[in-house]
Amino acid sequence: MFRIGLGIDSHRYESGRKLILGGVEIPYSMGLVGHSDADVLTHAIMDALLGALSLGSIGDHFPDTDPAYKDADSMKLLAHVYQLIQDKGYEINNIDSVVIAEEPKLKPHMGAIIASLASALSLGIDAVGVKATTAEKMGPEGRLEGMSAHAVVLLKAR
Numbered sequence: 001m002f003r004i005g006l007g008i009d010s011h012r013y014e015s016g017r018k019l020i021l022g023g024v025e026i027p028y029s030m031g032l033v034g035h036s037d038a039d040v041l042t043h044a045i046m047d048a049l050l051g052a053l054s055l056g057s058i059g060d061h062f063p064d065t066d067p068a069y070k071d072a073d074s075m076k077l078l079a080h081v082y083q084l085i086q087d088k089g090y091e092i093n094n095i096d097s098v099v100i101a102e103e104p105k106l107k108p109h110m111g112a113i114i115a116s117l118a119s120a121l122s123l124g125i126d127a128v129g130v131k132a133t134t135a136e137k138m139g140p141e142g143r144l145e146g147m148s149a150h151a152v153v154l155l156k157a158r
């Protein structure tokens with residue numbers, strides 16, 4: 001009836017890259033490095049969705065050795081994962097997530113990020129939790145080496 005899933009992702013900062021979270025471009029002096037657009041939040045949510053139905057990880061579905069996914073729009077990959085969930089007879093009850101980033105301040109962008117994810121997953125904004133926290137200057141996020149995201153999802157059978 002119900003299935004829970006967990007996803008965690010991290011990407012490194014580099015100047016000259018775009019910073020994209022939940023499909024929203026965030027103005028900042030650095031962006032995240034990855035084979036795709038490195039949307040760390042969307043990646044964590046995709047892994048949680050796949051994990052909830054024991055469908056493996058995003059690395060299995062979208063290998064970073066495949067040129068097809070070079071600079072891929074992660075929101076398109078998310079749409080693909082959402083279709084898989086629906087094909088298995090499930091719908092999303094709710095999502096919660098946390099982005100761990102020392103900089104930039106994400107609060108001004110949170111409404112846009114939540115609206116973007118809710119729209120991609122045909123959910124109300126009250127079913128999509130996105131929070132941001134700093135690492136209190138500790139660890140790789142605290143040293144501005146990159147950012148991480150954690151997500152949990154609850155699926156229910158249709």
Ligand code: MG
Nearest residue numbers: 009010040043
């Ligand atoms: Mg990733």
